[in-house]
Amino acid sequence: MTADMPYVIIGASLAGAKAAEALRDAGFDGPITLIGNENDRPYERPPLSKGYLLGSSERDVIYVHPLQWYADSGIDLRLGVEATSIDPAAHQVSLADGSTIGYAKLLIATGSSPRRLQVPGSDLDGVLSLRRVGDSDQIKKAFEEASRVVVIGAGWIGLETTAAARAAGADVTVLEMAELPLVRVLGPEVAQVFADLHTEHGVDLQFGVQVAEITGHDGKVTGVRLADGRTFEADTVIAAVGITPNTELATAAGLEIDNGVRVDAQLRSSDPDIYAAGDVANAYHPLLGRRIRVEHWANALNQPQTAARAMLGEDVSYDRMPYFFTDQYDLGMEYTGFVEPGGYSRVVFRGDKERREFVAFWLDQDDRVLAGMNVNVWDVTDAIRELVRGGQPVDAGKLADPAVPLDSLASS
Numbered sequence: 001m002t003a004d005m006p007y008v009i010i011g012a013s014l015a016g017a018k019a020a021e022a023l024r025d026a027g028f029d030g031p032i033t034l035i036g037n038e039n040d041r042p043y044e045r046p047p048l049s050k051g052y053l054l055g056s057s058e059r060d061v062i063y064v065h066p067l068q069w070y071a072d073s074g075i076d077l078r079l080g081v082e083a084t085s086i087d088p089a090a091h092q093v094s095l096a097d098g099s100t101i102g103y104a105k106l107l108i109a110t111g112s113s114p115r116r117l118q119v120p121g122s123d124l125d126g127v128l129s130l131r132r133v134g135d136s137d138q139i140k141k142a143f144e145e146a147s148r149v150v151v152i153g154a155g156w157i158g159l160e161t162t163a164a165a166r167a168a169g170a171d172v173t174v175l176e177m178a179e180l181p182l183v184r185v186l187g188p189e190v191a192q193v194f195a196d197l198h199t200e201h202g203v204d205l206q207f208g209v210q211v212a213e214i215t216g217h218d219g220k221v222t223g224v225r226l227a228d229g230r231t232f233e234a235d236t237v238i239a240a241v242g243i244t245p246n247t248e249l250a251t252a253a254g255l256e257i258d259n260g261v262r263v264d265a266q267l268r269s270s271d272p273d274i275y276a277a278g279d280v281a282n283a284y285h286p287l288l289g290r291r292i293r294v295e296h297w298a299n300a301l302n303q304p305q306t307a308a309r310a311m312l313g314e315d316v317s318y319d320r321m322p323y324f325f326t327d328q329y330d331l332g333m334e335y336t337g338f339v340e341p342g343g344y345s346r347v348v349f350r351g352d353k354e355r356r357e358f359v360a361f362w363l364d365q366d367d368r369v370l371a372g373m374n375v376n377v378w379d380v381t382d383a384i385r386e387l388v389r390g391g392q393p394v395d396a397g398k399l400a401d402p403a404v405p406l407d408s409l410a411s412s
C-alpha cells in the first residue's frame with residue numbers, strides 16, 4: 001500500500017456521494033474513487049415514490065450533485081460498473097470490467113434492495129417493485145394505463161405508491177399480513193391514522209392476509225390469490241415487502257455481518273480500513289446503547305460525514321437520532337427517535353388527531369420521550385429531537401397541551 005492510494009467508495013448513491021463530499025470538506029486532497037453499478041449519477045430516492053412518481057417533480061431534482069461537481073471536486077466517478085469483490089489483505093477492489101483498484105481506506109455504501117416476493121407468479125409481467133429511478137418511470141407508466149392495482153405490503157413505500165396510484169385514477173387494493181399498516185414501527189394508535197387516511201381515499205385495505213400466488217395469463221399478471229382462496233384482479237401488482245441490505249461483497253470479504261455490515265459508532269467494520277454507511281450499515285448508536293440499521297434518507301445523508309472523518313483518523317462517532325418523513329395525499333409527516341416494535345408504554349397526542357394535525361409522542365414507563373412524529377404540523381423537529389435526546393421524564397399533561405411550547409419542555 002502506498003501513500004497515494006485512493007479512498008474508495010462502493011455504492012454511488014446518497015451515502016456514497018455524501019461521503020465523497022465530506023472527505024473533500026474535511027480537507028482530504030488525495031484521490032477518491034466512487035463506484036456505482038447504476039448508470040445514473042448519485043440521486044435521492046424519496047421523490048421516486050412521491051413527486052417524481054406523481055409527475056409533479058422533474059428528473060433534475062433527484063440528483064445529489066450536478067455532474068460537473070464530480071470533475072470539479074476531483075472525484076473519479078465510475079458508473080455502470082459492479083464491484084465484484086473486496087480483498088482486505090491486498091487492500092484491493094475488483095470490478096466487473098476486469099479492473100482492480102487499490103485502496104487506502106474503503107467505504108461500503110451499497111445500500112439495500114427490495115425483498116423479492118416468494119410466491120409463484122412473482123416474475124410475471126406487471127409485477128413491479130420500486131428502488132431505482134427506472135422502476136419509478138415504469139410504475140408511473142403502468143399507473144397511467146392500469147385500472148386495477150394491487151399493492152402487496154403496507155409499509156412506507158407501499159403506502160406512498162398507493163397514494164400515487166389513486167392520484168392516477170386506479171382502483172387500489174392493499175394486501176398486508178399485519179393487522180394495520182406500519183404497525184411494527186408506529187404501534188396501533190398511530191398506525192390507525194394511516195389506515196383511516198387510505199380508507200378515506202377509497203383504498204381497499206385488506207389486513208391479516210397471506211398472498212399465495214400471483215396469477216397470470218400469457219406471461220402477464222391478472223391478479224393475486226390469497227391463502228384463504230380469495231382473489232383480487234389486477235393489471236399491475238406492486239411488491240413492497242421490505243428491503244434487505246446489500247451485504248454480499250462484505251460477506252465474501254469476511255467482514256462481520258449482522259443485519260447489515262456490523263460497524264462501531266465510528267462506522268468502522270471488523271476490518272480497520274473498511275467502513276460502512278447508509279442503509280447497509282448496522283451501527284452502534286451511543287445514545288440508544290444498541291446497534292441499529294436505519295433504512296432512511298437522513299441517515300444516508302448524515303452518516304457519511306462521520307464515516308469520512310473517521311476514515312481520516314478523527315475521533316468521531318455517529319449519534320444522531322433517526323429521522324424520516326413521508327408524504328401521502330395531503331398528509332406530510334416527520335418522525336424523530338427510535339422505538340423498538342412494541343417497546344413503548346403509551347402514546348400521547350398533542351393537537352387534532354381527527355383533522356390529522358398533531359404531534360404523537362411515544363413514551364416509556366417513566367414518561368421519557370422515545371420518539372415523536374409531527375403530522376401536518378411543522379417546525380417542531382428540533383424540539384422533538386431535544387426531548388428525545390434529553391432522556392428526561394416529561395409532564396405528559398403539558399406534552400399534550402399545544403399551549404405549552406415544546407422547547408420549554410425540552411429544557412425543563
Ligand SMILES: Cc1cc2nc3c(=O)[nH]c(=O)nc-3n(C[C@H](O)[C@H](O)[C@H](O)COP(=O)(O)OP(=O)(O)OC[C@H]3O[C@@H](n4cnc5c(N)ncnc54)[C@H](O)[C@@H]3O)c2cc1C
Nearest residue numbers: 011013015037045046083110111112278279295296297300
Ligand atoms: C422509493 C423510495 C422512497 C423513499 N422515501 C423515503 C422517505 O420518504 N423518507 C426517508 O427517510 N427515506 C426514504 N427512502 C429511503 C432512502 O432513499 C434510503 O435510505 C437511501 O436511499 C439509502 O441510501 P444509500 O446510499 O445508503 O443506499 P442506496 O440508495 O440503496 O444506494 C446504494 C447504491 O449502491 C449500488 N450498489 C450496490 N452494490 C453495488 C456493487 N457491488 N457495486 C457497485 N454499486 C453497488 C446500488 O445500486 C445503489 O446505487 C426511500 C427509498 C425508496 C427506494
